[in-house]
Amino acid sequence: xxxxxxxxxxxxxxxxxxxxxxxxxxxxxxxxxxxxxxxxxxxxxxxxxxxxxxxxxxxxxxxxxxxxxxxxxxxxxxxxxxxxxxxxxxxxxxxxxxxxxxxxxxxxxxxxxxxxxxxxxxxxxxxxxxxxxxxxxxxxxxxxxxxxxxxxxxxxxxxxxxxxxxxxxxxxxxxxxxxxxxxxxxxxxxxxxxxxxxxxxxxxxxxxxxxxxxxxxxxxxxxxxxxxxxxxxxxxxxxxxxxxxxxxxxxxxxxxxxxxxxxxxxxx
Numbered sequence: 306x307x308x309x310x311x312x313x314x315x316x317x318x319x320x321x322x323x324x325x326x327x328x329x330x331x332x333x334x335x336x337x338x339x340x341x342x343x344x345x346x347x348x349x350x351x352x353x354x355x356x357x358x359x360x361x362x363x364x365x366x367x368x369x370x371x372x373x374x375x376x377x378x379x380x381x382x383x384x385x386x387x388x389x390x391x392x393x394x395x396x397x398x399x400x401x402x403x404x405x406x407x408x409x410x411x412x413x414x415x416x417x418x419x420x421x422x423x424x425x426x427x428x429x430x431x432x433x434x435x436x437x438x439x440x441x442x443x444x445x446x447x448x449x450x451x452x453x454x455x456x457x458x459x460x461x462x463x464x465x466x467x468x469x470x471x472x473x474x475x476x477x478x479x480x481x482x483x484x485x486x487x488x489x490x491x492x493x494x495x496x497x498x499x500x501x502x503x504x505x506x507x508x509x510x511x512x513x514x515x516x517x518x519x520x521x522x523x524x525x526x527x528x529x530x531x532x533x534x535x536x537x538x539x540x541x542x543x544x545x546x547x548x549x550x551x552x553x554x555x556x557x558x559x560x561x562x563x564x565x566x567x568x569x570x571x572x573x
Contacts, residue, residue, distance in 0.1 A: 343430075346438035350388055356431045358387050364422050371529070403440020405433030456568055458482075460517045460560035463493055470561070472500070472507075475568050479503020482563055483543075492553025498546040502538040506571020510535045512546060513564050518556040527552055539571050 346352045361381060370383040380394035381387050391399055391410070399410040409417075411432045414424045424432070456475040461468075463486050470482040484498040500507060512534060514527040536544035552561075 343434055346434060346441075349435055349438040349441075352438060353388050353435050357435050360424060360428050360431070361387055364424065368421055371532075400436055400439065403437060405436035408432075408436050411436065455564050455566055457515065457564040458562045460515075460519075460562045462519075462560050463555070470563065472503075472563075472568075475565060477503060477507050477509075477568055478505070480507050482546075489551075489553070492551060492555040495550045495552065496548065498548075498550055499543045500536055500538060500546060501543050502540055502571065504540050506537075506539045506542065507544070508535065508537045508569045508571055509544075509565045509567070511566035512536070514550075514552065515562045515564060516552060516555060517560050517562070519558045519560055520556065537571060542571075 366381055369378060369381045371379065380391055380399060382390035399408065401408045405411055411429060413419045414422075414432070415429050458470060458472060458474045461470050465486060465488055468482075468484050468486055472480040472482060480503040481501045482498070483501055484495045487494045487496070500509065512531050513529050515524055516527055517524045530550075531546065534546070536546060538544035
């Protein structure tokens with residue numbers, strides 16, 4: 306019988322324990338399995354702009370820059386500063402500085418329910434590395450004004466022929482949305498769609514229509530064709546939105562509202 310020296314036995318035991326510990330490691334979302342740790346992040350904001358922002362542009366901006374697409378979860382400033390807008394969204398609740406794996410933003414694109422796409426393991430690791438580094442910095446997070454909530458009218462029935470929808474609910478006293486409606490199979494055609502200003506005039510940005518089925522109370526945004534539109538009209542004047550606009554489908558028993566990103570009085 307061949308005896309095993311105490312030194313050899315201890316070496317074998319150490320190897321077995323080491324391999325067992327490695328196998329027992331449970332990795333958090335977004336943590337790479339590379340043996341080499343990533344280099345430390347010296348400037349979290351610069352790291353975000355170089356590594357994380359391109360992922361947001363490619364995979365997240367389509368939904369999370371607009372209220373209609375994201376059902377209200379707008380944490381990316383349209384054409385603006387993503388870094389500041391993420392920090393400002395709901396007072397920074399998307400991020401837990403120093404805990405990338407536990408942050409809402411990382412969990413949403415890795416393990417939590419999410420209607421949008423997931424990111425790759427490598428991309429999730431970049432999110433985590435950035436947020437971990439935010440816990441090491443002494444610089445205060447950027448401050449950005451909270452996003453302006455869109456302003457919407459109530460829902461009004463659409464009648465065959467002339468229609469006048471008041472805009473007082475969005476702060477435009479005396480103003481109206483005026484159009485002519487024609488029923489077609491399954492929808493309506495709106496023609497000569499104009500905004501008539503009240504005593505203070507009006508300036509509105511990014512109008513869009515919302516359709517409601519009055520039998521089910523289900524609402525939906527109509528296609529967004531006016532994202533770059535601003536309408537200005539002096540007191541008593543009119544501003545044309547569109548000559549002809551088709552909404553299909555439109556419920557048999559349905560109503561219509563209009564929403565704006567911003568509204569205000571007329572200024573020269």
